[in-house]
Amino acid sequence: MAITTVLRRSISSVLPFAVVRRTVERRNHHHYSSALFTALYQYGSSSSSTLSHKPCPRPFASTLLLLHFYSSSSSSSSCSSSSSSEKETSSADDPLVRAVKSNIKSVEESADHEAKLEELLDGFPFKIVDKPGKEYILLRRVYEGELIKARVFLLDLNGKNHKCNDFRTFPMTVRVLKENGTSLRFRCEVFVNEITIHLLRVKNSETSSEDPHSIHAYKGPEFKEMNVNLQNAVHKYLEIRGIKPSIYNFLHEYAWKKKNEERLYWLKNFKNFVES
Numbered sequence: 295m296a297i298t299t300v301l302r303r304s305i306s307s308v309l310p311f312a313v314v315r316r317t318v319e320r321r322n323h324h325h326y327s328s329a330l331f332t333a334l335y336q337y338g339s340s341s342s343s344t345l346s347h348k349p350c351p352r353p354f355a356s357t358l359l360l361l362h363f364y365s366s367s368s369s370s371s372s373c374s375s376s377s378s379s380e381k382e383t384s385s386a387d388d389p390l391v392r393a394v395k396s397n398i399k400s401v402e403e404s405a406d407h408e409a410k411l412e413e414l415l416d417g418f419p420f421k422i423v424d425k426p427g428k429e430y431i432l433l434r435r436v437y438e439g440e441l442i443k444a445r446v447f448l449l450d451l452n453g454k455n456h457k458c459n460d461f462r463t464f465p466m467t468v469r470v471l472k473e474n475g476t477s478l479r480f481r482c483e484v485f486v487n488e489i490t491i492h493l494l495r496v497k498n499s500e501t502s503s504e505d506p507h508s509i510h511a512y513k514g515p516e517f518k519e520m521n522v523n524l525q526n527a528v529h530k531y532l533e534i535r536g537i538k539p540s541i542y543n544f545l546h547e548y549a550w551k552k553k554n555e556e557r558l559y560w561l562k563n564f565k566n567f568v569e570s
Contacts, residue, residue, distance in 0.1 A: 394565045401558050411551060414544045419536045420444070424552065426559060431548065435536060441471040442535050446484070448549040449556065462486070464545050468537055475499025480532070486542050491517045491528065 420433035420442075433444040447465045466489075468480040481493035494517050517525065532538070 391565065391568055394561060394568065398558065398561045398565065401554055401561065404554065410547045411544070414547060418544060422548075426555070431552070433536075437535050439473055440535070442468070442537075443471070444468045444537065446545060448545065448552055461546055461549050464542070464549070466537075468532065470535065480537075482532075482537070484542050484545060485539070486546075488539050489529070489532070489537065489541075491525070491532075493517060494520075494528065 419437075420435045423432035423434065429449045430445050430447045433442075433446065435442050445467045448461075462485070464484040466482045466484055468482060469477050470480075471477040476499050477497045479493075479495040479497060480491055483490045483492065495513055517528075520528075
């Protein structure tokens, strides 16, 4: 009778724990296993002391061991499955990582424009302002109190200026600013042996773009419609200030350098994403 009573008590106490386990096991196998083992052990201890300090009955001990074994097996199986899945993903991405690294190495090895640029920069009158991710570079210099600023488009990063892709011509805008605020503005194109001027505008310091009169003001003739002698004089004016055909050699080498740097920056970001 005593043994039967103990078995009934152990089974009735184990069943609620089993139900609880199925609800909780998705959350945390380790914490559940520890809590369940402790609770069952305490129950076995209290039952033993109640029954005149007799050892825990075998059916109860067997049930306790089976539940603990099942909990441990489920936890280890889940960890093993997660680890295996991560390895499979990593293995699947290996060819992509190798391809990206190969491209990075190829771009780094082809970056042989530094030496040529060093030669071309010897005596170059402009300060170069180059910002990563931009399609253009800025050239600045001061000449006899005038500030000369040029913006040269070297790359076509957004598909808007396809002329930049072959490096045979470079669109350029030039501003010559006087200390009193007046300026000349040019829209040019740099070729290997010449600079073509498409537009020339005079900007007065007191004229604002918001001034309604400036909208209808005469902006001057098209450059190609000017007298030939005047056109030649304008070209000479720009050459004295450093805007001359020989600048093409520098722009060509710098464009290749910038293209490699932008591509290398993109490839490294791509590699970091795949490897993370």
